Amino acid sequence: MKIKKNDTVKVLAGKDKGKSGKVVRVYPADMKLVVEGVNLVVKHVRARKQGERGQRVYLPSPLRLSKVQLVCQSCGKATRVGSRVVEGAKQKRQRVCKKCTATIE
Numbered sequence: 001m002k003i004k005k006n007d008t009v010k011v012l013a014g015k016d017k018g019k020s021g022k023v024v025r026v027y028p029a030d031m032k033l034v035v036e037g038v039n040l041v042v043k044h045v046r047a048r049k050q051g052e053r054g055q056r057v058y059l060p061s062p063l064r065l066s067k068v069q070l071v072c073q074s075c076g077k078a079t080r081v082g083s084r085v086v087e088g089a090k091q092k093r094q095r096v097c098k099k100c101t102a103t104i105e
Contacts, residue, residue, distance in 0.1 A: 001026060001028050001031070001065065002070070002081040002083075002095060003023060003026065003033060003065065003068065003070055003081070004023070004026065005023055005024070005025065005026055006022060006023060007022070007023045007070055007071075007104075008020060008021070008022055008023075008070070008071040008073075009021065009022075009023055009033075009035055009068040009069060009070055009071060009078075010068065010069050010070075010071050010078040011035070011038055011039075011063070011067060011068055012067055012068060012069055012078075013067045014039065014063070014067055015039070016038045016039055019037070019038050020071060021035040021036045021037045021038045022035070022036045023035055023036075024036050024060065025062075027062060030062070031064065031065045031066075032062040032063060032064055032065060033062060033063060033065060033068065034060050034061070034062050034063070035060060035063060035068065036060060037060065038060060038063065039060055039061045039062075039063050040058040040059065040060055040061070041058070041059055041060075041061045042056050042057070042058060043056070043057045043058075043059050044056055044057075045057050070104070072097040072099065072100060072102060072104065073102075073104065073105075074097065074100055074102040075097065075099055075100040075102065077099055077100075079097045079098050079099045079100075080098040081095050081096070081097070081098070081104065082095070082096040082097075082098050083095060083096060084096045084103075
């Protein structure tokens with residue numbers, strides 16, 4: 001997956017289209033991710049103790065990877081992600097912004 005935890009992404013489709021947020025969790029096998037404050041669902045929590053009240057809790061739900069796009073840190077635009085091989089002691093791949101060709105860390 002080209003998007004990792006703690007990346008900033010912009011939502012392209014769905015009820016939260018246009019919003020952006022930080023990636024909290026990634027599910028590579030399902031090609032899904034959880035974005036902070038986006039795609040919130042309501043979970044009803046039952047009162048467990050005497051005198052305690054039940055409540056509604058808003059939790060972020062996973063989004064499909066195809067519905068989000070990475071936001072570049074240097075240019076600040078939503079962009080596709082490329083990769084570049086860095087020569088050195090070990091060959092490593094770096095993620096690259098397709099718009100400004102800056103390295104994404």
